[in-house]
Amino acid sequence: MPKMKTKKSAAKRFRVRPGGTVKRGQAFKRHILTKKSTKTKRHLRGSAGVHDTNMGHMAQMLPFAGL
Numbered sequence: 001m002p003k004m005k006t007k008k009s010a011a012k013r014f015r016v017r018p019g020g021t022v023k024r025g026q027a028f029k030r031h032i033l034t035k036k037s038t039k040t041k042r043h044l045r046g047s048a049g050v051h052d053t054n055m056g057h058m059a060q061m062l063p064f065a066g067l
Contacts, residue, residue: 010061014050020067022050022058 015023028036029044050058059067 004063006064007061010058014058014062016062016065016067022055022065022067023047024050 013024017023024047026044026046026048029041033041055067058065
């Protein structure tokens with residue numbers, strides 16, 4: 001059997017919180033910020049959680065995260 005490997009790109013983008021939820025960075029905050037309103041950029045600050053419907057994919061990409 002081949003070894004199970006963690007998707008390293010996913011490991012760099014996501015962190016597993018102690019409660020078992022996964023923390024992710026907010027999208028749409030990297031470039032083309034001049035046309036976005038201040039309110040939009042303010043609401044994009046901080047982190048967000050991965051939705052429950054995507055947790056199966058997270059468990060496949062991060063097999064050793066205990067998901």
